[in-house]
Amino acid sequence: MNFRHYIFSRDQTKLIRYNNPVIPTDDNKLIAQVAQGNERAFLAIYDRYASRVYGLTLRILGNDMLAEEATQDTFLKLWSRARQYLADQGPLLPWLLTIARRVALDRLRLENRRPTLSDSNDPENVWQTIPDLETLSDESRWRSMYFAVQTLHPDQRKVIDLAYYQGLSQSEIAEVLGWPLGTVKTRLHAALEKLREVWNET
Amino acid sequence: MLYDEHAPFRENIPAYAIGALDAEDIAALESHLKTCAACQAELAEYQSMTIGLLQSIPPKATSPELRRRLAARLPAHQPQTRNLFLSFFSQLSPRQVATTALIVILLVANLYSNLQLRDLKQQQVILAQRLLGEQVAIAMLAYPETQTLTINADVKNLTGSMLVDKGRNMAILFLWDLPKLEATQTYQAWLIDANGKRISGGLFIPSASQGYTTVTIKSPVPMKNFVGVGVTIEPQGGSERPTGPRILIVNL
Numbered sequence: 001m002n003f004r005h006y007i008f009s010r011d012q013t014k015l016i017r018y019n020n021p022v023i024p025t026d027d028n029k030l031i032a033q034v035a036q037g038n039e040r041a042f043l044a045i046y047d048r049y050a051s052r053v054y055g056l057t058l059r060i061l062g063n064d065m066l067a068e069e070a071t072q073d074t075f076l077k078l079w080s081r082a083r084q085y086l087a088d089q090g091p092l093l094p095w096l097l098t099i100a101r102r103v104a105l106d107r108l109r110l111e112n113r114r115p116t117l118s119d120s121n122d123p124e125n126v127w128q129t130i131p132d133l134e135t136l137s138d139e140s141r142w143r144s145m146y147f148a149v150q151t152l153h154p155d156q157r158k159v160i161d162l163a164y165y166q167g168l169s170q171s172e173i174a175e176v177l178g179w180p181l182g183t184v185k186t187r188l189h190a191a192l193e194k195l196r197e198v199w200n201e202t
Numbered sequence: 203m204l205y206d207e208h209a210p211f212r213e214n215i216p217a218y219a220i221g222a223l224d225a226e227d228i229a230a231l232e233s234h235l236k237t238c239a240a241c242q243a244e245l246a247e248y249q250s251m252t253i254g255l256l257q258s259i260p261p262k263a264t265s266p267e268l269r270r271r272l273a274a275r276l277p278a279h280q281p282q283t284r285n286l287f288l289s290f291f292s293q294l295s296p297r298q299v300a301t302t303a304l305i306v307i308l309l310v311a312n313l314y315s316n317l318q319l320r321d322l323k324q325q326q327v328i329l330a331q332r333l334l335g336e337q338v339a340i341a342m343l344a345y346p347e348t349q350t351l352t353i354n355a356d357v358k359n360l361t362g363s364m365l366v367d368k369g370r371n372m373a374i375l376f377l378w379d380l381p382k383l384e385a386t387q388t389y390q391a392w393l394i395d396a397n398g399k400r401i402s403g404g405l406f407i408p409s410a411s412q413g414y415t416t417v418t419i420k421s422p423v424p425m426k427n428f429v430g431v432g433v434t435i436e437p438q439g440g441s442e443r444p445t446g447p448r449i450l451i452v453n454l
Binding site: 012022037039043047050051052054055056059068071072074075079084093094095098101141142143145146148160163164165167168169170171173185188189192193195196199200 | 213216217219220221222223224225247248250251252253254255256257258259260261262263264265267269271272273274276277
């Protein structure tokens with residue numbers, strides 16, 4: 001489906017409806033145009049998802065300026081990697097957010113001078129590890145996920161935050177919180193198990 | 203109770219899925235995952251859930267300035283570094299590209315041919331001058347009054363002779379092993395009269411293609427008016443009177 005727009009006629013006396021042939025609404029078509037260097041398509045994707053990317057980078061970095069820089073870097077990566085996007089394997093947003101998380105964590109590690117960790121959520125590999133992306137576009141599922149995280153025990157929420165949104169390993173979490181490593185593992189495991197159940201039920 | 207061989211690995215799968223597993227445990231788990239379909243399936247569930255975690259973060263409005271900054275970083279807004287040549291070709295059809303490429307090839311070939319032709323013409327002029335000198339020399343050898351004089355060289359290895367008919371207005375110098383000059387220099391011949399006055403007999407440079415250099419010296423008056431012929435090194439374009447070192451002299 002194309003956007004419908006109204007423009008003035010040449011003599012400025014009437015409005016003419018036309019179909020914009022350049023900017024489609026479908027993400028896959030947009031990203032295909034971005035891969036060909038179409039800046040309008042690129043900015044259309046930005047307008048659509050910038051708030052999601054910025055929300056995530058701000059959550060990770062906790063600083064407006066750093067989060068904006070990470071958001072900018074994320075979209076520049078999208079611009080340069082658009083050809084690598086495999087449209088038939090799933091929606092664009094998870095891919096974009098995976099890039100954003102990696103960019104923000106790299107920035108966080110740089111700011112904190114922490115070593116880079118191995119992470120199975122590398123955006124280069126993400127498509128090979130996610131089994132069913134067709135269902136991920138359902139907005140109600142991630143809203144349920146949000147509330148599921150909020151209802152976790154505070155200690156469990158803390159380890160989720162440090163592990164997933166701060167990029168710390170279990171040993172590092174134990175060191176930061178002063179908890180025994182076994183306790184960290186138990187709480188992280190329990191928290192993720194609950195979230196998986198919610199995710200599978202919704 | 204049966205021992206569950208997956209247990210040590212399965213308990214690490216959630217942490218691995220969100221990137222929190224310690225480095226020392228990763229290799230063992232990844233090795234196990236390669237051969238265990240059950241654990242692969244469990245990992246896939248957790249990874250699917252992590253995408254839910256990513257998407258669970260509420261959106262946050264960005265500043266308009268960020269969009270402007272981002273747009274400014276795109277190639278079209280950068281200082282123009284894109285190859286205009288490639289941009290031009292990218293707008294053409296394959297047939298137009300082929301035609302344009304053919305035209306470019308022809309233009310380059312034409313330019314190359316012109317340069318070759320110019321070099322050939324320059325060589326032709328040099329050869330014609332040399333041939334004229336040789337012909338004059340042969341003609342002079344046939345003159346009954348022609349004398350062959352030996353040169354007195356001031357530089358090492360330089361040898362040669364001069365053919366001169368004192369009743370005529372020219373002489374021919376044959377010089378072997380004439381030293382090469384810098385690009386800013388030239389040899390200049392001088393006709394020396396009885397009072398020591400010198401007038402220019404012409405400019406020349408060493409022959410690059412053969413061992414000897416033939417020089418035709420022209421005089422406004424018969425050679426009998428002079429007592430000698432000298433050659434000096436002068437700046438390119440020559441001098442009104444000798445300024446550089448002398449390399450030879452011939453006594454008439």
